[in-house]
Amino acid sequence: MxxxxxxxxxxxxxxxxxxxxxxxxxxxxxxxxxxxxxxxxxxxxxxxxxxxxxxxxxxxxxxxxxxxxxxxxxxxxxxxxxxxxxxxxxxxxxxxxxxxxxxxxxxxxxxxxxxxxxxxxxxxxxxxxxxxxxWPGESLQPLRFALLAQDGCALSHSEARLLAGAGLSDTKIEAPSVARAEPSLFRLLRGKTAALSEEARAVLVGRLLAWQRMDPIAAAMLVELVDAFDPDAVDEIRVDVAFALQAGGAVPPPFAYVLMTSWRIP
Known part of the structure; x- marks a missing residue:
């Protein structure tokens, strides 16, 4: 092979x-x-x-x-x-x-x-x-991440995939929005990590550390986002997961994929 x-x-x-x-x-x-x-x-x-x-x-x-x-x-x-x-x-x-x-x-x-x-x-x-x-249509209007987070909006994965094609209108995304955002909203942040404040990035790292209590798809998305600005934090998780696997533990496929390959969630 x-x-x-x-x-x-x-x-x-x-x-x-x-x-x-x-x-x-x-x-x-x-x-x-x-x-x-x-x-x-x-x-x-x-x-x-x-x-x-x-x-x-x-x-x-x-x-x-x-x-x-x-x-x-x-x-x-x-x-x-x-x-x-x-x-x-x-x-x-x-x-x-x-x-x-x-x-x-x-x-x-x-x-x-x-x-x-x-x-x-x-x-x-x-x-x-x-x-x-x-092939997203031109009719999709940009979304405001801060507003979606404030309203407690939760999306199905298929909805998040579709709406991600609309893009975000936020020029700056602050920590409170990231802290209160439903995990399904993380998909909307793909390609938008430059808009995250330093405090917002720290919140994302903190949420990633709790990956074992998260939906595997949301956790996998967090790996992708955090890897864009703090690859060392992701490497630390790779080491932890490697030790867990060697000890006979298990890790959900989507989370394993993003940690060991360039695969990204849909």
């Missing part, structure tokens, strides 16, 4: 090795092992996402498991997703097959980022939500 480019980052290597050696879940469900580049786990994920498996030749595939393996492979190597999908059925040819739809919807953002997917490829109602996120 070709190693992901992420393994070249020396500060992440201990965690990668720890995760690769840990067996959080029995095969064929060890998606964290896939993201870590474990040969056996990667092979299982590739098998689970083969045309034969997605067609349900042997057993009916579960949509959630299909999506999980797509994300795990993408965390290991974005090139693996490009190669894999080049052998898949075209989206328009599998619209009545839920596993195929789930696979394409999950892979879409990675292919779009790699310049291997056009809007026309997903021109069908089944992919409408993903199209709206990847």
């Amino acid at each position: 070709n190693a992901s480019n992420d393994t070249a980052l020396c500060q992440r290597t201990p965690l990668l090795k720890a995760v690769a050696r840990s067996r959080r879940l029995e095969a064929p469900y060890d998606v964290v092992g896939t993201a870590a580049g474990d040969d056996r786990a990667v092979a299982v994920s590739l098998m689970m996402l083969s045309t034969r498996s997605l067609d349900g030749v042997d057993i009916p595939p579960m949509e959630g498991l299909v999506s999980a393996h797509v994300e795990a492979l993408a965390a290991w190597s974005s090139n693996a997703i490009v190669r894999l999908t080049s052998a898949w059925r075209e989206p328009r040819d599998c619209l009545r097959m839920p596993a195929w739809v789930a696979a394409w919807k999950t892979a879409a953002r990675h292919l779009h980022q790699a310049g291997r997917l056009s809007r026309r490829d997903l021109d069908h109602e089944a992919f409408r939500d993903e199209v709206a996120v990847l």
Whole structure:
């Protein structure tokens, strides 16, 4: 297997090795092992996402498991997703097959980022939500993070993904807003960390330290945000998680992915 480019980052290597050696879940469900580049786990994920498996030749595939393996492979190597999908059925040819739809919807953002997917490829109602996120309309108006936080606004993950395309109008985001914000709002801060005051950044770091009590998606988003201005704080968490894994502990896949690769939450 070709190693992901992420393994070249020396500060992440201990965690990668720890995760690769840990067996959080029995095969064929060890998606964290896939993201870590474990040969056996990667092979299982590739098998689970083969045309034969997605067609349900042997057993009916579960949509959630299909999506999980797509994300795990993408965390290991974005090139693996490009190669894999080049052998898949075209989206328009599998619209009545839920596993195929789930696979394409999950892979879409990675292919779009790699310049291997056009809007026309997903021109069908089944992919409408993903199209709206990847190609946001001009009708979306910028949001005020401070106001959303003040109002206690909580978003579903799909809502947060869609609204993130609108951008934020805040020129400065202060600590009180970050402290009271619902975790689902963190997705709106992607690419906006320059607007955070020093105090607001400190609050984000503090909230990240409580990752074990957070939703894994929100915790993963916090890793991405904090890494933009305080990578040392994230490296300290990598070390803690590596020791925990070596001691037989577990870590949710999204959180593991952002700590050991360049994968980002949808």
